[in-house]
Amino acid sequence: MEKVQNNKAWFLVLPVLILVAFSAVIPLMTVVNYAFNDTFGNNQFFWNGLGWFEEMVQSSRLHAALGRQVMFTGIILAIEVPLGIFVALNMPKKGFWASLCLVLMALPLLIPFNVVGTIWQIFCRVDIGLLGRSLAALGVDYNYTNDPFDAWVTVIVMDVWHWTSLVALLCYAGLRSIPEPYYQAARIDQASRWSIFRYIELPKMSGVLLIAVLLRFMDSFMIYTEPFVVTGGGPGNSTTFLSIDLVKMAIGQFDLGPAAAFSLMYFLVILLVSWVFYTVMTHIDTQEYR
């Protein structure tokens, strides 16, 4: 749609601007303040320049947390996106079963994060959990509180359980918007199932799929509550992701300067990747509307 140039539209945006400025800019300025200053308490600050940033960039703790975070996000995107597409392709098209599937699939998305953690904690515990007990009965040596590998598997399966439905629902919405004649034409051309998917369904889904990947990237990159409840970042530091490490540093140890410098860099990384996604997304949008 052709938009009209009108600078008065700023007045319509003003409430949002004020509200978000209050709840985003002021706190962000506090973070920036901490990041460049050092303090001995009593609200007395002195300039520390880039000191905290240098310390954080060289910190092996940060590198390890970042490495684990990238690995985690990579793994869950690699599992959830194909699985979500696959589930969406298999969902019933209409009628009672379609509604039932939609409602049941949306259910995990509306469970508070800490309850998700609790569910998987009680599900996987070796002493009282269904999965833990079953695996033990089958002779599998599984204990997520001691073994880093088991902890990783637990956290990843939990995230797949929690968020695959989001990807699936998005893809499902994309699939529903494909007009029936496309499929009829494909049938006349005797296209194989794979080429229908590759040349009709996938291009039509690309827009929503990008939203899915963007949302999953952002949310998995700042995941905090679920692994915190299940593993507490352990065993050792093996499931300490960036957010968990940050909260430990800022609220646990009250190392405000390093934590603030860490926050800013963390935010910038997310911002950068999201900007790339967003640019690609708006590019696709404008092409579609042409």
Next chain:
Amino acid sequence: MRVRGSTIVMTVYLLFLLVPIYWLMGMSFKSNTEITSSFTLFPDRFTLQNYVTILTDPSWYMGYVNSVIYVVMNTVISIAVALPAAYAFSRYRFMGDKHLFFWLLSNRMAPPAVFALPFFQLYSSIGLFDTHIAVALAHCLFNVPLAVWILEGFMRGVPKEIDETAYIDGYGFLRFFTQIFMPLIASGIGVAAFFCFMFSWVELLLSRTLTAVDAKSIAATMTRTVSASGMDWGVLTAAGVLTIIPGAIVIYFVRNHIAKGFALGRV
């Protein structure tokens, strides 16, 4: 043959989703001794004691009341400010619109962990700490950008000729917006409200940091079930089941819009 294949896939996937929830529910109907001493698929002695504990103890059930209060406040505020902004983004080009839109979205990307401590200090210094409005405002950080994004997607689907016709017919902006435009995107508003509700309801970190006693959320209340006698699994799981119920009710109401809603109106 193909139908049966997809049925199997969906059955397996839904089982994967539901079995952990079933385990949570099953456990909430057991007594603590049964949970720790024996291993049963169904509750041996079915008990409602865990639910009675929660529903008769103010320190428990007030958690739900507090959560609902700030979630509703947040939803109302988010939608109210997002509506005009989304209209502006969907209809007009103005100075810096693209940058502003991305800046708004970037707040959705900010990790709550980054903001937890500054929020605590900000709200303490203006005397809002431990109030419902503090949590509601803090959650606006990620809900307002999302609401603008969703509503903009829906509004783009309404042809601009409708606006022009209304103006020619002598409608003022306010009357046009509330009487003609809002009913047209009612499903979009519903979907945006659903998302605001959802993300505010499930968030733990900010609501825990910003409340202590008076406005303590249910998520924060649940973290205190570790007592001297060990974990109180029965009550913890019962509380968990009760947090799922509001979500399930909301899903039921928006089930017909859910697919399009998840695509943020962009299909």
